[in-house]
Amino acid sequence: MNQTKDLDILRSNAYIFKMSIPIFIELLLQLLVGNIDQIMISRYSANSVAAIVNGNQIINIIIIVLNMMTMASTVILSQYLGANDYEHCNQTCTVSITIITIISGIATFIILFFYHDIFHAMHISSDILEESATYLCIVGGFTLIQGLYLNFAALLRGYTYMKQVMYISIFMNILNIIGNAILINGLFFFPQLGIMGAAISTVISKTIGLLLITFVFFQKTKVSINWDYLKHNSLQTFKKILLIGFPSGTESLSYQMSQICILGIINSFGTVAIVTKGYSSILANFSYVYAIAIAQATQIIVGYLLGSKRISDLEKRVWDTLKIAVGCCVGLSILLYLGSDTIFQIFNPSKEVLKLGKHLLFIEIFLEIGRAMNIVMTRMLICVGDVKTPMFFGISGHWLLAFLLSYVLGVKLELGLEGIWIAMAIDECTRGFIYLYTFKKNKWKKAFHFT
Numbered sequence: 001m002n003q004t005k006d007l008d009i010l011r012s013n014a015y016i017f018k019m020s021i022p023i024f025i026e027l028l029l030q031l032l033v034g035n036i037d038q039i040m041i042s043r044y045s046a047n048s049v050a051a052i053v054n055g056n057q058i059i060n061i062i063i064i065v066l067n068m069m070t071m072a073s074t075v076i077l078s079q080y081l082g083a084n085d086y087e088h089c090n091q092t093c094t095v096s097i098t099i100i101t102i103i104s105g106i107a108t109f110i111i112l113f114f115y116h117d118i119f120h121a122m123h124i125s126s127d128i129l130e131e132s133a134t135y136l137c138i139v140g141g142f143t144l145i146q147g148l149y150l151n152f153a154a155l156l157r158g159y160t161y162m163k164q165v166m167y168i169s170i171f172m173n174i175l176n177i178i179g180n181a182i183l184i185n186g187l188f189f190f191p192q193l194g195i196m197g198a199a200i201s202t203v204i205s206k207t208i209g210l211l212l213i214t215f216v217f218f219q220k221t222k223v224s225i226n227w228d229y230l231k232h233n234s235l236q237t238f239k240k241i242l243l244i245g246f247p248s249g250t251e252s253l254s255y256q257m258s259q260i261c262i263l264g265i266i267n268s269f270g271t272v273a274i275v276t277k278g279y280s281s282i283l284a285n286f287s288y289v290y291a292i293a294i295a296q297a298t299q300i301i302v303g304y305l306l307g308s309k310r311i312s313d314l315e316k317r318v319w320d321t322l323k324i325a326v327g328c329c330v331g332l333s334i335l336l337y338l339g340s341d342t343i344f345q346i347f348n349p350s351k352e353v354l355k356l357g358k359h360l361l362f363i364e365i366f367l368e369i370g371r372a373m374n375i376v377m378t379r380m381l382i383c384v385g386d387v388k389t390p391m392f393f394g395i396s397g398h399w400l401l402a403f404l405l406s407y408v409l410g411v412k413l414e415l416g417l418e419g420i421w422i423a424m425a426i427d428e429c430t431r432g433f434i435y436l437y438t439f440k441k442n443k444w445k446k447a448f449h450f451t
Contacts, residue, residue, distance in 0.1 A: 013320060016294065016297050016298060016301065016317070016320075016321065017294075019160065019162055019297035019300070019301075020290070020293045020294040020296075020297040021162075021293075022162035022163045022165065022166035023157065023162050023165075023166070023292075023293040023294075023296050023297055024289060024290050024293035024294075025166045025169070025170070026153070026162070026165050026166040026169040027289050027292055027293055027296075028285075028286075028289050029166075029169040029170060029172070029173040039282070039346065039347065040177075040180045040181070040184055040198065041180075041184060041194070041195060041198055045194065045195075046271065046275060047127055047128050047131065047271070048128075048131055048194060048195045048198075049275055049278055050128045050271055050274045050275060050278070051128040051131035051132040051134075051135055051195055052132075052135055052195065052198070052278075053263075053274060053275075053277065053278035054119070054122060054124055054128065054132045054263065054267075054274075055132050055135035055136040055139065057122075057256070057259065057260055057263055058111065058115075058118060058136055058140065058260075059136065059139055059140060060256060061253060061256035061257070061260075062107045062111075062140070062143055062146075063146065063150070064249075064252040064253070064255075064256055065103065065107075065249045065252060065253055066100060066103060066104070066107075066143075066146065066147045066150050066151075067150060067154075067252075068245050068248040068249040068252050069096070069099055069100060069103060069151075069241065069245040069249060070096065070100065070150050070151045070153075070154035070155075071154065071244075071245070071248065071296075071299070071379070071382070072240075072241045072242075072244035072245035072248065072382075073092060073093070073095075073096035073099075073151070073154060073155065073158070073241055073245075074154045074155065074157060074158040074299070074300060074303070075244055075299065075303050075382065075383050076092050076237070076240050076241060076244070076303075077089055077092045077093070077096075077155065077158040077159075077303075078158050078299075078300045078301075078302075078303025078304050078307065079303045079304075079306055079307040080092060080307065081158065081159070081303075081304060081307070082303060082304035082305065082306065082307025082308045083307040083308065088237070089223065090223055090224045090225070090226065090229065091229040091233075091234060091237050092237055092241075093155055093221075093223045093225060094225050094226060094227065094229040094230065094234075095229065095230070095234055095237045095238055095241060096151055096154075096155065096241060097148070097151060097225065098230060099238070099241060099242075099245075100147045100148060100150070100151040101144065101147070101148070103147065104143045104144040104146070104147035104148070105143075105144065107140070107143045107147075108140065108141060108142075108143045108144065111136060111137065111140035111141065111143070112137060112140070112141060115133055115136055115137060115140075116133070119132060119133065121260075121264070122260055122263060122264050122267065123264045123267050123268065124267060125267065131194075131195045134195060134196050134199065135195050135196075135198065135199045138196065138199035138200060138202075138203060139199050139202055139203060141203075142203045142206065142207070145203070145206050145207050145210050146206055148210055148214070149206060149209055149210040149213055152210075152213045152214055152217045153165045153168075153169075153213060155217060155221070155223075156213070156216065156217055156220070156221070157296065157300060158300060158303075159220065159221050160300065161216070161220050161221070162297075164213075164216050164220065165213065168209055168212045168213050168216065169209070171208075171209070171212070172205045172206065172208065172209035172212075173205070175201075175204070175205040175208060175209075176201055176202060176205035178201075179197075179200070179201025179202075179204055179205060180197065180198055180201045182197075182201075183196075183197025183198070183200055183201050184197040184198055184201075185197075243387065244382055244387055247387040247388065247390075247391040248382055248387060248390065248391070250391055250395070251378075251390055251391045251394035251395060254394060254395040254398050254399070255394065255398050257398075258398035258399055258402050258403045259402075261403050262402065262403055262406045262420060262424075263277070265406055265407060265410055265411060265420065266410075266417060266420065268411075269410075269416055269417060272350070272352050272353055272356070273356070273416065273417045275349075275353055276349075276352075276353045276356045276357050276360065276417060277417060279344065279347045279349065279353065279357055280357050280360040280361065280364070280421075283336050283340075283343065283344075283357075283361065283364075284333075284361075284364055284367075284368075286332060286336065287329050287332045287333045287336060287364065287368050287371075288329050288368060288371050288372065288375060290325075290328045290329075290332075291325035291326075291328060291329050291371070291372045291375045291376065292375055294321055294324055294325055294328075294376075295321065295325065295375050295376045295379045295380075296379070298317055298318065298321040298376070298379070298380070299379045299380070299382075299383050301317060302314050302317060302318065302380065302383045302384070303383060305317065306383070306384065311445065314384075318376070318380050318439070321376055322372075322373065322376045322377070322436075325372040325373075325375060325376045326369060326372040326373065328372070329368035329369070329371060329372035330365060330368050330369055330372070332368075333361070333364050333365040333367075333368045334365055336361055336364070337358070337361040337362050337364070337365060340354075340357065340358045340361050341354070341358070344357055344358075356417060356418075359418050360417065360418065360421050363418065363421040363422055363425055364421070364425075366425050366429070367421065367424060367425035367428055367429075368428075369428075369429055369432070370425065370427070370428030370429030370430070370431065370432040370433075371428045371432070372432070373428075373429075373431075373432025373433065373435065373436055374428055374431055374432045374435065377432065377435035377436055377438075377439055378390045378394070378435060380439060381435060381438065381439055381444070384439075384444040384445075385444055386438070386439075386443070386444045389434075389435065389438045390435065393431055393434050393435070394431060397427045397430060397431045398427070401423065401426055401427035401430060402423055402424050402426075402427035403423075404423075405422075405423030405426060405427070406419070406420040406423040406424070408423075409422055409423050410423070
C-alpha cells in the first residue's frame with residue numbers, strides 16, 4: 001500500500017475510532033493499576049485508602065512527566081514515519097530510551113531520599129504517614145520499570161501497534177488484581193500485607209508488563225537500537241525531544257504540584273474529604289479517559305499528516321476529534337452523576353462520602369467541558385510545534401485559578417471540597433477556550449512555511 005493511500009485511510013473517522021479503542025482500553029487499565037489498589041484496599045482500611053491517594057499523587061507526577069517525554073518521542077517518530085525517514089526513526093527510539101532512563105533514575109533518587117520532606121509539605125497526618133511512605137517507596141523505587149514500559153508503549157503506538165499494547169495492559173492488570181487479592185488479604189499461605197501487598201503487587205505486574213512489551217516492540221517494529229546513534233548526530237534528536245517534552249513536562253509538573261498543594265488543603269478538611277476526593281477522582285477518570293485516547297490517536301495521525309504536508313486534512317482531523325472528545329466527556333459525566341448512588345457502592349462508602357461525592361460529580365459535568373478541550377488542544381498545539389502556549393497558560397491557570405481559587409472558595413468561603421471542584425472547573429474551561437482560540441489563529445503554520 002503506498003504512502004498516499006495509507007494517509008487517506010489513517011485520517012478517516014472510522015480509522016481514528018479503530019485506533020482509539022485499543023488506546024482507550026490500555027489507558028483505562030493503566031489508570032486502574034493505581035485505582036485498583038484503592039478499590040481493593042478500601043475493604044481493608046479507610047486510612048490505607050487515604051495513604052494510597054497521597055502516595056499516588058507523587059507517583060502521578062512522575063508518570064505524567066515521563067508521559068510527556070514519551071509523547072514527544074511519538075510526535076517526532078510519527079513525523080519521520082510520515083516522511084519515510086526510517087534511519088531517523090531508529091535514532092529517535094534510541095535517544096528516547098536514553099532520556100527516559102535518565103529521568104527515571106533521577107525520580108527514583110528523589111523519592112527514596114526526600115519522601116519525608118515531600119509528605120511534610122503535603123501536611124499528611126501522622127495516622128497515614130507511615131503507610132503513605134511504604135506505598136510510595138516500594139512503587140516509586142521501581143520508576144525505571146514504569147518509565148521504560150511507558151516508552152515502549154508510546155513507540156509502539158507511533159508505529160500504530162495499538163492492539164498489542166492493549167493486550168499487554170489487560171494481562172498486566174489481571175496479574176495486579178490477583179496479586180492484590182493474595183497479598184493484601186494474605187491468601188494461600190501468604191502473610192496479610194495490607195498496603196505493602198498492594199504496592200508489591202503493582203511492581204510485580206509492571207515488571208512482567210515491561211518484559212512483554214519489550215519483546216513485542218523489537219519483534220514488530222524491527223527497530224535498531226544502536227548506541228552509535230548517541231555518538232553521531234544525536235544532538236538534534238535530543239533537542240527535538242526535549243524542546244517538546246521539557247515544556248510539556250514542566251506544564252504537567254506544574255499541574256501536579258498545584259494538585260499536591262490543593263490536596264494539602266483537602267487534607268485539612270479531614271479523612272472524609274480525602275477519601276471522597278480519591279473516589280471521585282477515580283470516577284472522573286472514566287469521564288475523560290476516552291478523550292485522552294482519541295487525542296493520542298489523533299496526535300499520531302497529525303504527525304503523519306504534518307510530515308507529508310497535508311495541512312487541510314490535519315485541521316479537519318483536529319476539529320472532528322474535538323467534537324467527539326467534548327461529547328464523550330460531558331455525556332459520560334452526566335451518566336456517572338445520574339448513577340452515582342449505585343456506582344459509589346463499589347467503594348463501600350459512608351453516608352457522608354456518598355452525599356459529598358454526588359455533589360462533586362454534578363460539578364464534574366461542567367469541569368469536563370474544559371478538560372476535553374484541554375486534552376485535545378494541548379496535544380494538537382504541541383504536535384504542530386507550539387509548546388509555549390500550553391506551558392505559559394497552563395502554569396498560570398494551575399496557580400492563579402485552580403490553586404488560588406481553591407483556597408478562596410474552599411477555605412475562605414467555606415465551600416470545602418465542592419469549592420475546590422468549582423475552582424478546578426473554572427481553570428479547565430478557561431484554558432480550554434484559550435487553546436482553542438490559539439489553534440484557530442493558525443500562527444503555527446508559519447513555523448512550517450504553510451502560509
